[in-house]
Amino acid sequence: MRHGELLIFSLAVLGAVTAQNDFPSCSGFVGCLGEPECGPYPNLLRPNRTVNNCCPSCVDHVVLGNDCDPEECLPGLDCKNGKCALPATGTCQSYEHRDLLWKPKCELDGKFSAVQCKGERLSGRCYCYSEDGRRIFGQQWWSKAENMTCGCSRKIEALKQQGRVDVTIHCTEDGNFDTLQCDSGVCWCADNITGQTLGEVVPEPMMQMLPCYNATAVGDSYLRRCDSAEYALKVIRDEMRTHGTVGDAFVSKNCGYDGSYGEYQFESGNRYCTWRDNSRIGSFMVGQLPPGGMNCYCARDSRYFQESGYLFTMLCSGDGSYIPMQSLEDKTVCVDKDGFPYAEIADTSEACPSLPATPYVLTEFEFFKLI
Ligand SMILES: *[C@@H]1O[C@H](CO)[C@@H](O)[C@H](O)[C@H]1NC(C)=O
Ligand SMILES: *[C@@H]1O[C@H](CO)[C@@H](O)[C@H](O)[C@H]1NC(C)=O
Numbered sequence: 001m002r003h004g005e006l007l008i009f010s011l012a013v014l015g016a017v018t019a020q021n022d023f024p025s026c027s028g029f030v031g032c033l034g035e036p037e038c039g040p041y042p043n044l045l046r047p048n049r050t051v052n053n054c055c056p057s058c059v060d061h062v063v064l065g066n067d068c069d070p071e072e073c074l075p076g077l078d079c080k081n082g083k084c085a086l087p088a089t090g091t092c093q094s095y096e097h098r099d100l101l102w103k104p105k106c107e108l109d110g111k112f113s114a115v116q117c118k119g120e121r122l123s124g125r126c127y128c129y130s131e132d133g134r135r136i137f138g139q140q141w142w143s144k145a146e147n148m149t150c151g152c153s154r155k156i157e158a159l160k161q162q163g164r165v166d167v168t169i170h171c172t173e174d175g176n177f178d179t180l181q182c183d184s185g186v187c188w189c190a191d192n193i194t195g196q197t198l199g200e201v202v203p204e205p206m207m208q209m210l211p212c213y214n215a216t217a218v219g220d221s222y223l224r225r226c227d228s229a230e231y232a233l234k235v236i237r238d239e240m241r242t243h244g245t246v247g248d249a250f251v252s253k254n255c256g257y258d259g260s261y262g263e264y265q266f267e268s269g270n271r272y273c274t275w276r277d278n279s280r281i282g283s284f285m286v287g288q289l290p291p292g293g294m295n296c297y298c299a300r301d302s303r304y305f306q307e308s309g310y311l312f313t314m315l316c317s318g319d320g321s322y323i324p325m326q327s328l329e330d331k332t333v334c335v336d337k338d339g340f341p342y343a344e345i346a347d348t349s350e351a352c353p354s355l356p357a358t359p360y361v362l363t364e365f366e367f368f369k370l371i
């Protein structure tokens with residue numbers, strides 16, 4: 001089976017009923033008859049194309065620069081003035097059409113996959129990404145990332161989007177669920193991949209009885225070091241607020257989703273790049289927060305490489321981020337915020353091509369809730 005639309009016969013029972021409806025609901029379908037095998041490129045699977053827009057089918061797509069009307073452009077392209085063109089902001093798939101070295105992993109619906117790996121399998125690293133392409137908490141060496149799902153990091157992002165500020169779900173360093181979870185005074189063991197509750201739920205003081213409790217890793221309090229500090233500050237802040245005195249020293253801590261210290265901390269008017277234990281990394285700092293924010297990814301990586309026994313040769317700027325232009329094996333390359341080359345240029349007199357802006361916007365500043 002090749003080009004053209006392939007009809008999938010649905011086992012729909014209610015499908016026929018909703019047929020005359022302008023807004024069909026897929027909830028009545030028993031299911032579609034499997035997923036068709038599409039190809040060759042640009043014949044691709046499109047979700048929800050047939051049977052009331054509920055079943056997938058194969059569709060021939062138009063490539064960048066070709067006439068689109070009335071044919072459909074490849075995912076990630078827009079039909080502009082009759083031609084398939086790159087949209088101003090775009091979806092995850094838009095990266096496919098850009099002349100960049102990194103192509104993210106995308107979902108069929110245009111969202112970024114949760115785990116995004118960069119570089120090479122041996123020396124590369126994987127990161128957790130939000131659906132709209134922002135790097136979020138959680139990273140691992142690619143060679144060790146086979147079980148990385150970022151399910152926990154994605155879950156916390158979702159809860160924050162809903163406006164929850166008191167999230168106490170804990171992740172591991174790679175964005176998976178921690179096996180011991182506590183929230184609202186009760187604790188339980190969780191599956192590290194799905195986050196599903198395993199076994200019984202006990203009051204927090206009884207957490208030692210849980211099979212997933214590890215005294216070395218947890219200590220007496222479930223809250224990790226940064227979380228504990230943040231909790232103590234919150235108590236002081238609440239106390240001070242009743243007296244009307246609020247000071248600079250009581251700014252929120254920037255904690256990772258695993259309860260460790262985040263990339264940077266605020267102290268006496270400055271922001272310093274910090275490691276997971278709150279120790280400062282080099283002298284990387286900013287006084288005034290730059291418009292693009294502060295990420296300390298380069299400063300952090302220098303320590304991350306060191307802890308893993310690797311040599312770190314990249315150049316960081318004073319605020320701890322990667323300098324966009326780097327030399328790599330006699331070549332001049334432009335690197336992204338994570339320090340991975342996305343373009344090669346002739347020499348340092350040439351400017352780096354700009355990256356699509358939207359997917360790289362950082363929102364970590366929600367942590368700095370100055371009261
Ligand atoms: C696509 O179909 C699935 C069921 O197969 C349904 O859950 C989903 O809401 C549909 N999406 C749209 C955009 O209609
Ligand atoms: C991934 O999970 C499988 C099954 O639980 C396990 O055997 C394997 O060691 C895990 N890999 C890593 C890198 O943790």
Ligand SMILES: *[C@@H]1O[C@H](CO)[C@@H](O)[C@H](O)[C@H]1NC(C)=O
Nearest residue numbers: 147148172176179191192193
């Ligand atoms: C998940 O938990 C199981 C059982 O506690 C453990 O064997 C496995 O190594 C864990 N996997 C990861 C990726 O942490």
Ligand SMILES: *[C@@H]1O[C@H](CO)[C@@H](O)[C@H](O)[C@H]1NC(C)=O
Nearest residue numbers: 211212213214215216217218
């Ligand atoms: C408990 O945690 C420590 C530190 O993270 C780790 O080295 C140790 O292997 C863990 N023990 C068990 C039984 O999982």
